[in-house]
Amino acid sequence: MTKYLIINGDDFGMSEGVNRGILEAHTFGTLTSTSLMVNMPNFKQAVKWALQTPTLGVGLHFNLIWGKSISPPEAVRSLVGDDGSFSGKRSDFIEEEIEHELTQQYNKMVAAGLRPTHFDSHHHIHIEIPLVYLVMSKFAYQTGIPLRINPNTNDIINRPLSTDHLILDTYDTPDGNIRLLNHLATLQEGITEIMCHPGYPEHNPPLNKIQGGENSKL
Numbered sequence: 001m002t003k004y005l006i007i008n009g010d011d012f013g014m015s016e017g018v019n020r021g022i023l024e025a026h027t028f029g030t031l032t033s034t035s036l037m038v039n040m041p042n043f044k045q046a047v048k049w050a051l052q053t054p055t056l057g058v059g060l061h062f063n064l065i066w067g068k069s070i071s072p073p074e075a076v077r078s079l080v081g082d083d084g085s086f087s088g089k090r091s092d093f094i095e096e097e098i099e100h101e102l103t104q105q106y107n108k109m110v111a112a113g114l115r116p117t118h119f120d121s122h123h124h125i126h127i128e129i130p131l132v133y134l135v136m137s138k139f140a141y142q143t144g145i146p147l148r149i150n151p152n153t154n155d156i157i158n159r160p161l162s163t164d165h166l167i168l169d170t171y172d173t174p175d176g177n178i179r180l181l182n183h184l185a186t187l188q189e190g191i192t193e194i195m196c197h198p199g200y201p202e203h204n205p206p207l208n209k210i211q212g213g214e215n216s217k218l
Helices: 016-027 043-051 095-111 122-128 130-143 176-185
Strands: 003-012 033-036 057-062 119-121 165-168 190-196
Touching: 003 016, 003 057, 016 043, 033 043, 057 095, 057 122, 095 130, 119 122, 119 130, 122 130
Parallel strands: 003 033, 003 190, 033 057, 057 119, 165 190
Antiparallel strands: none
């Protein structure tokens, strides 16, 4: 069987520095796709750059823990506090309200001119919380859009499209490059996704002065 690799950059839209890192990584041939957070400050910038870069696949990075909901607070009380910010109280989550917020985030992305190439979630909540996985897997199956594979489930009925393998790692430590190269050298047969977080976390150089990639990180 042939080996295929998808390198996906999470958190598109979070900040200008993250947006620049993702676009740079794609321009230099490292990154094949990204995942968009629709409730973040630099959402519009990310959409604009994505529409100008048709070779970049853009998925929906479903978010239930950072920032404010797209839905009105009264529609998703189990997810947010009084000001509409996500509360992070995972034990309070209600299935219908997760589904409502997922639909609203999906609709906002589509209305902006981008149909998601895939679904995944911020801080891997669909992998960590079975109820979120249930909602996202049903939505992905119904729309025919792939969902980042959940290694913690063995469901075989109505299972959404996904890769065969997933590598979750970070690469901002001194041995990051070595570990990344090791992942690449030991890919399994089938389709593998490597998740990463490109970006300029502290300094955002002018776009025309970005040279190479020494200031960005996978």
